Amino acid sequence: MSGLxxxxxxxxxxxxxxxxxxxxxxYPLAGRLIPWFSAGAFLLIAYGLYLGLLVAxxxxxxxxxYRIIFVHVPAAWFSMFLYLLMAGxxxxxxxxxxxxxxxxxxxxxxxxxxxxxxxxxxxxxWGKPMWGAWWVWDARLTSELILLFLYIGxxxxxxxxxDTNRAxxxxxxxxxxxxxxxxxxxxxxxxxxxxxxxxxxxxxxxxAMAAIMLQGMLVMALGFWLYSVAVIFARVRCExxxxxxxxxxxxxxx
Amino acid sequence: MGFLNQxxxxxxxxxxxxxxxxxxxxxxxxxLDNGSVLHLEGQNGSxxxxxxRTICGLSKPLEGxxxxxxxxxxVLAEDFFQQLLYIGHLPGxxxxxxxxxxxxxxxxxxxxxxEQASIRNVLEELGLKRCMDLPSRYLSQGQKKxxxxxxxWLQTSPLWVLDExxxxxxxxxxxxxxxxxxxxxxQGGIVIMTTHQALQMQVPDLVxxxxxx
Amino acid sequence: MAxxxxxxxxxxxxxxxxILARDILVAMRRQSDVAAVFxxxxxxxxxxxxxxxxxxxxxxxxxxxxxxxxxxxxCMLSLSRLFASDFSDGTLEQMLISSQPLILxxxxxxxxxxILSGLPLVIIAPFIGLQFNLASESxxxxxxxxxxxxxxxxxxxxVGAALTLGLRGAGVLIAILVLPLYIPVLVFGAGAVxxxxxxxxxxxxxxxxxxxxxxxxxxxxxxxxxxxxxxxE
Numbered sequence: 001m002s003g004l005x006x007x008x009x010x011x012x013x014x015x016x017x018x019x020x021x022x023x024x025x026x027y028p029l030a031g032r033l034i035p036w037f038s039a040g041a042f043l044l045i046a047y048g049l050y051l052g053l054l055v056a057x058x059x060x061x062x063x064x065x066y067r068i069i070f071v072h073v074p075a076a077w078f079s080m081f082l083y084l085l086m087a088g089x090x091x092x093x094x095x096x097x098x099x100x101x102x103x104x105x106x107x108x109x110x111x112x113x114x115x116x117x118x119x120x121x122x123x124x125x126w127g128k129p130m131w132g133a134w135w136v137w138d139a140r141l142t143s144e145l146i147l148l149f150l151y152i153g154x155x156x157x158x159x160x161x162x163d164t165n166r167a168x169x170x171x172x173x174x175x176x177x178x179x180x181x182x183x184x185x186x187x188x189x190x191x192x193x194x195x196x197x198x199x200x201x202x203x204x205x206x207x208a209m210a211a212i213m214l215q216g217m218l219v220m221a222l223g224f225w226l227y228s229v230a231v232i233f234a235r236v237r238c239e240x241x242x243x244x245x246x247x248x249x250x251x252x253x254x
Numbered sequence: 255m256g257f258l259n260q261x262x263x264x265x266x267x268x269x270x271x272x273x274x275x276x277x278x279x280x281x282x283x284x285x286l287d288n289g290s291v292l293h294l295e296g297q298n299g300s301x302x303x304x305x306x307r308t309i310c311g312l313s314k315p316l317e318g319x320x321x322x323x324x325x326x327x328x329v330l331a332e333d334f335f336q337q338l339l340y341i342g343h344l345p346g347x348x349x350x351x352x353x354x355x356x357x358x359x360x361x362x363x364x365x366x367x368x369e370q371a372s373i374r375n376v377l378e379e380l381g382l383k384r385c386m387d388l389p390s391r392y393l394s395q396g397q398k399k400x401x402x403x404x405x406x407w408l409q410t411s412p413l414w415v416l417d418e419x420x421x422x423x424x425x426x427x428x429x430x431x432x433x434x435x436x437x438x439x440x441q442g443g444i445v446i447m448t449t450h451q452a453l454q455m456q457v458p459d460l461v462x463x464x465x466x467x
Numbered sequence: 468m469a470x471x472x473x474x475x476x477x478x479x480x481x482x483x484x485x486i487l488a489r490d491i492l493v494a495m496r497r498q499s500d501v502a503a504v505f506x507x508x509x510x511x512x513x514x515x516x517x518x519x520x521x522x523x524x525x526x527x528x529x530x531x532x533x534x535x536x537x538x539x540x541x542c543m544l545s546l547s548r549l550f551a552s553d554f555s556d557g558t559l560e561q562m563l564i565s566s567q568p569l570i571l572x573x574x575x576x577x578x579x580x581x582i583l584s585g586l587p588l589v590i591i592a593p594f595i596g597l598q599f600n601l602a603s604e605s606x607x608x609x610x611x612x613x614x615x616x617x618x619x620x621x622x623x624x625x626v627g628a629a630l631t632l633g634l635r636g637a638g639v640l641i642a643i644l645v646l647p648l649y650i651p652v653l654v655f656g657a658g659a660v661x662x663x664x665x666x667x668x669x670x671x672x673x674x675x676x677x678x679x680x681x682x683x684x685x686x687x688x689x690x691x692x693x694x695x696x697x698x699x700e
Contacts, residue, residue: 149647156643160634163274169697170630174644177626177690181648184679188651191675195658246275310564313700336566344557350496351489359558362485363565367475389496 022100023240030233037230044223051216070213072122074221075115076140078228079147080182082112086154087179090172099243100236102168105175106158107235111228113151119144139193143186150178164243258442262323262412263287266309269318273304279465282318288442289458291435293449296465302448303343305465306417309446310340322413336365339411341419345398349391353377353401356390360405368408376407380427396422403427406434414438416447482567483575490579493552500548504584505591508541512595523600530599531660534609535616538588539649542617545584546624546645547631547638549576550695554632563699569692577625577688578618585617601664608663608673615676616656622683623648629694651679 052070086108093101120141127136135141157174161167263285270280278301286292294302307313309320311327311334320327327334347356354373361368377386380400385393390401399422406414414435420428432455435445439457477485494501515533516526553559562572592613593606601609627645631637659672 146647146650153644156640160640166697173690173694174630184651188654192654332566332568335564338564340564342557342560346557346561348493348556348558350493359489362482363561365476365482365566367477
């Protein structure tokens with residue numbers, strides 16, 4: 001005996017739009033928060049630059065050039081941190097099947113890549129007066145370069161897949177695989193450095209840290225954090241709008 | 255046949271399926287018991303293939319569940335797959351391998367030992383005596399389809415999901431397939447198939463379902 | 468027609484062996500694919516001396532890197548074929564809903580890929596190494612490092628192949644995704660050979676390479692299976 005009741009109206013309240021409900025509450029909330037984060041970021045970064053460029057003392061060995069570490073070091077921290085955060089959201093997305101998590105991961109990537117690029121460029125500017133070369137294959141810079149490749153891979157995969165669903169999940173897998181590899185890559189680069197250059201050429205020897213320098217970098221880091229939140233939220237809102245456009249078609253048919 | 259007569263049931267509950275951003279259908283429910291044959295009809299693009307793939311577990315529905323013998327197919331995973339025989343649009347055979355080698359591999363995937371003799375017998379009955387040892391690239395579409403369908407005579411799965419099984423078949427093959435489905439159903443098997451043509455079948459329970467786009 | 472016989476069941480190992488054998492059989496019948504990897508390696512490796520001059524000292528110092536990078540690229544070029552052919556004729560679909568856990572199917576296919584793309588390199592590389600003026604001890608380490616390393620490359624690469632299944636431009640895309648992940652394998656593999664050429668023991672590098680292989684064995688088939696399911700949804 002078989003039953004067939006396609007037309008029977010079920011007691012359920014239609015399709016579970018929980019997947020879209022989170023973005024729906026997130027959208028206005030993020031909208032309210034962005035101006036605050038932007039203002040805070042502006043202030044903190046300005047203060048941090050002030051500390052770094054004007055207040056911190058001139059270094060005995062490296063002169064004024066070292067000041068670039070106030071951008072270089074926090075940028076490097078964030079390039080790494082944001083990648084791990086992206087991978088974290090990827091895990092959430094796969095486990096909870098929550099669209100918002102996937103959107104967050106997708107929104108984090110460009111900012112993370114930007115910080116990676118910033119770290120590479122500032123690292124290059126730091127190295128030029130010290131070593132006379134625009135690029136030095138030291139362990140930290142090389143790892144940053146590979147991190148940039150990982151970000152590029154993430155973007156490339158995202159843009160190559162048309163179907164949003166598949167793009168979300170596939171890039172989530174890639175982000176997680178990349179995150180697992182990050183410590184391995186970092187370790188192998190360090191090992192490679194010691195094998196080929198003996199005493200490692202290192203840009204990471206920041207001048208002996210006066211308290212003021214550490215303070216400057218932390219302020220910059222905090223400023224970068226607020227900036228990241230503001231920019232990522234703005235991006236997620238854009239993403240929500242884009243997807244909502246497509247979802248509207250679905251809703252019309254229910 | 256005792257094995258097929260064991261009580262089984264496939265239940266779809268409140269299925270809503272989308273492809274890409276297009277909703278295909280919503281709130282579809284049905285249940286099939288031993289001897290049921292479900293004829294799925296509808297135009298191209300109405301979601302027949304998507305429904306079949308969702309039943310097989312290749313796609314996930316937007317909403318709803320599918321259960322086999324009381325347990326969700328999501329949870330059962332390989333245990334469900336073991337009892338499922340799916341023949342889709344694509345022939346599922348490799349061009350470099352002969353018909354026999356392809357069927358041996360299909361049986362391997364089903365975890366079954368294969369006997370050349372029984373495979374040869376079936377292929378002969380299906381009219382492929384002269385080409386069963388050739389690489390499959392030399393077979394016509396119709397012949398490839400018959401190789402793909404040969405699994406229906408070689409495997410022991412109680413649930414069949416067939417996507418347009420009659421395409422590319424000539425009249426005699428159509429008759430053989432129809433007969434096979436009827437025999438299978440009367441022994442207690444469950445069949446879900448898409449058809450373009452309205453087909454008459456002598457089975458314990460024939461269900462027609464039409465999807466509108 | 469005879470009714471269905473209920474066949475006796477195969478052990479998991481037998482199933483995996485048959486999947487592996489089938490992949491190798493198919494590749495053998497195609498022939499061109501297997502040979503292509505081989506020829507690419509030989510030709511590409513000889514481009515380096517042509518590009519930099521044939522000073523024996525220079526060659527032997529760059530040999531570990533050249534040979535390893537060329538091997539890595541050769542492996543990578545054949546990755547898109549790992550799942551693509553099965554995807555287009557519908558056999559991959561059947562594997563996803565077979566009674567065998569997908570992870571094991573992927574493992575068997577990856578192993579077959581290694582036998583077809585990695586193992587030939589292990590055999591030919593020492594001979595090319597001679598062209599680069601490497602000592603026999605280094606050649607042995609080269610072969611051993613490639614033996615372990617190319618298997619890791621096939622495993623890691625299978626994830627890239629699964630993620631990019633059916634996409635336009637999958638070939639280049641796989642390279643972008645997979646090459647950064649290949650870097651640790653390259654570092655330790657070439658590093659082992661370099662260590663040998665400068666008189667150090669390759670033990671450390673080789674064991675690290677082995678560790679990466681072990682990690683890949685555990686994680687790669689899992690990631691690739693998930694990626695395959697996503698690709699076929």
